[in-house]
Amino acid sequence: DSGVTQTPKHLITATGQRVTxxxxxxxxxxxxxWYQQSLDQGLQFLIQxxxxxxxxxxxxxxxxxxxxxxxxxxxxxxxxxxxxxxALYFCASSxxxxxxxxxxxxxxxxxxx
Amino acid sequence: xxxxxxxxxxxxxxEGEDVSMNCTSSSIFNTWLWYKQDPGEGPVLLIALYKAxxxxxxxxxxxxFGITRKxxxxxxxxxxxxxxxxxxxxxxxxTGKLIFGQGTTLQVKP
Numbered sequence: 001d002s003g004v005t006q007t008p009k010h011l012i013t014a015t016g017q018r019v020t021x022x023x024x025x026x027x028x029x030x031x032x033x034w035y036q037q038s039l040d041q042g043l044q045f046l047i048q049x050x051x052x053x054x055x056x057x058x059x060x061x062x063x064x065x066x067x068x069x070x071x072x073x074x075x076x077x078x079x080x081x082x083x084x085x086x087a088l089y090f091c092a093s094s095x096x097x098x099x100x101x102x103x104x105x106x107x108x109x110x111x112x113x
Numbered sequence: 114x115x116x117x118x119x120x121x122x123x124x125x126x127x128e129g130e131d132v133s134m135n136c137t138s139s140s141i142f143n144t145w146l147w148y149k150q151d152p153g154e155g156p157v158l159l160i161a162l163y164k165a166x167x168x169x170x171x172x173x174x175x176x177x178f179g180i181t182r183k184x185x186x187x188x189x190x191x192x193x194x195x196x197x198x199x200x201x202x203x204x205x206x207x208t209g210k211l212i213f214g215q216g217t218t219l220q221v222k223p
Contacts, residue, residue, distance in 0.1 A: 033211070042214075042215045043156070045210050045211065045212070048210070056210055090156070092155075100161070100204075100211060102158070103158060104156045104157070104158075109153070
Protein backbone atom coordinates (compact mmCIF):
# COMPACT_ATOMS: atom_id res chain seq x y z
CA ASP A 1 0.00 0.00 0.00
CA SER A 2 1.62 3.24 -1.21
CA GLY A 3 -0.53 5.46 0.99
CA VAL A 4 -2.02 7.20 -2.06
CA THR A 5 -5.77 6.65 -2.42
CA GLN A 6 -7.91 7.11 -5.50
CA THR A 7 -11.65 6.94 -6.02
CA PRO A 8 -13.55 5.54 -7.71
CA LYS A 9 -11.79 2.33 -8.68
CA HIS A 10 -13.92 1.89 -11.79
CA LEU A 11 -16.02 4.34 -13.76
CA ILE A 12 -18.22 3.61 -16.75
CA THR A 13 -19.84 6.47 -18.58
CA ALA A 14 -21.04 7.57 -22.00
CA THR A 15 -19.49 9.81 -24.61
CA GLY A 16 -20.06 13.48 -24.02
CA GLN A 17 -20.30 13.10 -20.26
CA ARG A 18 -18.16 14.65 -17.54
CA VAL A 19 -16.48 12.80 -14.67
CA THR A 20 -14.34 13.67 -11.68
CA UNK A 21 -11.56 11.50 -10.36
CA UNK A 22 -10.30 12.00 -6.83
CA UNK A 23 -6.89 11.47 -5.27
CA UNK A 24 -5.54 11.79 -1.75
CA UNK A 25 -1.74 11.91 -1.52
CA UNK A 26 0.42 10.23 1.07
CA UNK A 27 0.46 11.97 4.41
CA UNK A 28 3.01 14.79 4.24
CA UNK A 29 3.34 14.82 0.45
CA UNK A 30 2.75 18.21 -1.12
CA UNK A 31 3.02 17.28 -4.80
CA UNK A 32 0.37 15.44 -6.75
CA UNK A 33 0.81 14.16 -10.29
CA TRP A 34 -1.77 12.76 -12.70
CA TYR A 35 -0.98 10.19 -15.36
CA GLN A 36 -2.96 8.48 -18.08
CA GLN A 37 -2.15 4.93 -19.08
CA SER A 38 -3.66 3.38 -22.17
CA LEU A 39 -2.66 0.16 -23.88
CA ASP A 40 -0.81 1.77 -26.74
CA GLN A 41 0.57 4.86 -25.02
CA GLY A 42 2.17 3.71 -21.82
CA LEU A 43 2.27 6.08 -18.85
CA GLN A 44 1.69 9.66 -19.97
CA PHE A 45 2.18 12.56 -17.59
CA LEU A 46 -0.80 14.92 -17.53
CA ILE A 47 -0.31 17.55 -14.86
CA GLN A 48 1.36 18.30 -11.52
CA UNK A 49 0.23 20.35 -8.55
CA UNK A 50 2.37 21.42 -5.63
CA UNK A 51 0.78 22.75 -2.46
CA UNK A 52 -2.29 23.92 -4.33
CA UNK A 53 -0.60 25.43 -7.35
CA UNK A 54 -0.13 24.06 -10.82
CA UNK A 55 3.57 23.30 -11.38
CA UNK A 56 3.90 21.41 -14.63
CA UNK A 57 1.78 20.38 -17.55
CA UNK A 58 2.21 17.44 -19.83
CA UNK A 59 0.05 16.13 -22.63
CA UNK A 60 -3.20 17.18 -21.03
CA UNK A 61 -6.15 17.90 -23.29
CA UNK A 62 -8.07 21.15 -22.96
CA UNK A 63 -11.14 19.08 -22.05
CA UNK A 64 -9.29 17.93 -18.94
CA UNK A 65 -8.58 20.04 -15.89
CA UNK A 66 -7.34 19.46 -12.37
CA UNK A 67 -7.02 21.20 -9.06
CA UNK A 68 -5.46 20.63 -5.67
CA UNK A 69 -7.39 21.68 -2.60
CA UNK A 70 -6.13 23.15 0.70
CA UNK A 71 -6.23 19.72 2.31
CA UNK A 72 -3.92 18.61 -0.56
CA UNK A 73 -6.32 16.17 -2.16
CA UNK A 74 -6.65 16.58 -5.89
CA UNK A 75 -9.35 16.12 -8.48
CA UNK A 76 -9.03 15.47 -12.19
CA UNK A 77 -12.01 16.58 -14.24
CA UNK A 78 -12.61 15.03 -17.65
CA UNK A 79 -15.32 16.55 -19.81
CA UNK A 80 -16.89 15.94 -23.24
CA UNK A 81 -15.63 12.41 -22.96
CA UNK A 82 -14.66 10.48 -26.06
CA UNK A 83 -14.15 6.77 -26.61
CA UNK A 84 -10.40 7.36 -26.74
CA UNK A 85 -10.39 8.69 -23.20
CA UNK A 86 -10.92 5.17 -21.90
CA ALA A 87 -7.80 4.41 -19.89
CA LEU A 88 -6.34 3.94 -16.46
CA TYR A 89 -5.79 7.21 -14.64
CA PHE A 90 -3.18 7.25 -11.91
CA CYS A 91 -2.39 9.77 -9.28
CA ALA A 92 1.06 9.88 -7.70
CA SER A 93 2.50 11.97 -4.91
CA SER A 94 5.90 13.05 -3.68
CA UNK A 95 7.27 15.09 -0.84
CA UNK A 96 8.62 18.00 -2.85
CA UNK A 97 7.93 19.50 -6.23
CA UNK A 98 11.02 18.07 -7.90
CA UNK A 99 11.40 14.98 -5.79
CA UNK A 100 11.66 12.19 -8.25
CA UNK A 101 10.48 9.31 -6.09
CA UNK A 102 6.79 9.32 -6.84
CA UNK A 103 4.37 6.94 -5.17
CA UNK A 104 1.38 5.82 -7.18
CA UNK A 105 -2.21 5.17 -6.21
CA UNK A 106 -4.18 2.13 -7.37
CA UNK A 107 -5.72 4.00 -10.29
CA UNK A 108 -9.18 4.66 -11.69
CA UNK A 109 -10.22 2.63 -14.70
CA UNK A 110 -12.38 4.81 -16.93
CA UNK A 111 -14.48 3.20 -19.62
CA UNK A 112 -16.30 5.47 -22.06
CA UNK A 113 -19.05 3.73 -24.04
CA UNK B 114 12.04 14.90 -26.89
CA UNK B 115 13.73 12.72 -24.36
CA UNK B 116 12.80 9.07 -24.51
CA UNK B 117 13.58 5.96 -22.56
CA UNK B 118 13.86 2.72 -24.49
CA UNK B 119 13.41 -0.53 -22.66
CA UNK B 120 14.44 -3.96 -23.81
CA UNK B 121 13.32 -6.55 -24.14
CA UNK B 122 9.67 -5.68 -24.62
CA UNK B 123 8.64 -8.98 -23.08
CA UNK B 124 10.19 -12.03 -21.48
CA UNK B 125 8.85 -15.48 -20.75
CA UNK B 126 11.05 -17.41 -18.36
CA UNK B 127 11.08 -20.45 -16.13
CA GLU B 128 10.75 -20.06 -12.38
CA GLY B 129 14.19 -19.95 -10.78
CA GLU B 130 15.91 -18.28 -13.73
CA ASP B 131 17.68 -14.95 -13.47
CA VAL B 132 16.32 -12.03 -15.46
CA SER B 133 18.04 -9.00 -16.90
CA MET B 134 16.43 -5.98 -18.56
CA ASN B 135 17.72 -2.58 -19.49
CA CYS B 136 16.77 0.95 -20.23
CA THR B 137 18.64 3.32 -22.52
CA SER B 138 18.40 6.88 -23.64
CA SER B 139 20.20 9.21 -26.02
CA SER B 140 20.13 11.82 -23.25
CA ILE B 141 21.84 11.93 -19.89
CA PHE B 142 19.71 11.27 -16.83
CA ASN B 143 20.69 12.19 -13.27
CA THR B 144 18.26 9.77 -11.70
CA TRP B 145 16.99 6.36 -12.68
CA LEU B 146 13.94 4.78 -11.13
CA TRP B 147 12.60 1.28 -11.56
CA TYR B 148 8.91 0.52 -11.01
CA LYS B 149 6.87 -2.67 -11.17
CA GLN B 150 3.22 -2.73 -12.13
CA ASP B 151 0.95 -5.66 -11.41
CA PRO B 152 -2.11 -6.04 -13.66
CA GLY B 153 -4.77 -3.47 -12.79
CA GLU B 154 -2.63 -1.87 -10.10
CA GLY B 155 -0.50 1.24 -9.82
CA PRO B 156 3.27 1.16 -10.38
CA VAL B 157 5.31 0.41 -7.26
CA LEU B 158 8.74 1.95 -6.81
CA LEU B 159 11.38 -0.78 -6.57
CA ILE B 160 14.73 0.98 -6.70
CA ALA B 161 15.98 4.56 -7.07
CA LEU B 162 19.48 5.34 -8.38
CA TYR B 163 21.10 8.76 -8.02
CA LYS B 164 24.77 8.36 -8.85
CA ALA B 165 26.56 7.17 -11.99
CA UNK B 166 27.96 3.71 -11.41
CA UNK B 167 25.73 3.12 -8.39
CA UNK B 168 24.66 -0.47 -7.79
CA UNK B 169 21.68 -0.91 -5.49
CA UNK B 170 19.87 -4.03 -4.32
CA UNK B 171 16.40 -4.62 -2.99
CA UNK B 172 16.06 -8.27 -2.06
CA UNK B 173 16.46 -10.33 -5.23
CA UNK B 174 16.49 -7.18 -7.35
CA UNK B 175 19.65 -5.34 -8.31
CA UNK B 176 19.81 -2.21 -10.41
CA UNK B 177 22.74 -0.24 -11.76
CA PHE B 178 23.11 3.34 -12.89
CA GLY B 179 25.25 3.26 -16.03
CA ILE B 180 28.57 5.10 -16.05
CA THR B 181 27.57 7.10 -19.13
CA ARG B 182 24.35 8.12 -17.33
CA LYS B 183 22.48 7.07 -20.44
CA UNK B 184 21.45 3.63 -19.31
CA UNK B 185 20.37 1.48 -16.39
CA UNK B 186 19.96 -2.23 -15.79
CA UNK B 187 17.64 -4.23 -13.59
CA UNK B 188 18.40 -7.80 -12.67
CA UNK B 189 16.11 -10.22 -10.86
CA UNK B 190 17.67 -13.33 -9.42
CA UNK B 191 15.93 -16.68 -8.88
CA UNK B 192 12.61 -15.51 -10.31
CA UNK B 193 9.34 -16.59 -8.68
CA UNK B 194 5.77 -16.47 -10.03
CA UNK B 195 4.95 -13.23 -8.17
CA UNK B 196 7.66 -11.44 -10.19
CA UNK B 197 5.15 -11.41 -13.05
CA UNK B 198 4.26 -7.90 -14.14
CA UNK B 199 5.46 -4.94 -16.16
CA UNK B 200 8.73 -3.31 -15.20
CA UNK B 201 9.19 0.36 -16.04
CA UNK B 202 12.26 2.50 -15.93
CA UNK B 203 11.76 6.22 -15.37
CA UNK B 204 13.82 9.33 -15.16
CA UNK B 205 13.33 13.09 -14.83
CA UNK B 206 13.27 14.95 -18.12
CA UNK B 207 15.11 18.21 -18.60
CA THR B 208 11.85 19.98 -17.77
CA GLY B 209 11.59 18.10 -14.49
CA LYS B 210 8.74 15.79 -15.49
CA LEU B 211 9.16 12.10 -14.88
CA ILE B 212 9.18 10.15 -18.12
CA PHE B 213 8.69 6.42 -18.39
CA GLY B 214 9.92 3.73 -20.70
CA GLN B 215 7.40 1.56 -22.49
CA GLY B 216 7.95 -1.29 -20.06
CA THR B 217 9.22 -4.86 -20.07
CA THR B 218 6.53 -7.47 -19.52
CA LEU B 219 7.74 -10.43 -17.51
CA GLN B 220 5.99 -13.76 -17.39
CA VAL B 221 7.24 -16.57 -15.18
CA LYS B 222 6.33 -20.18 -15.78
CA PRO B 223 6.10 -22.22 -12.56
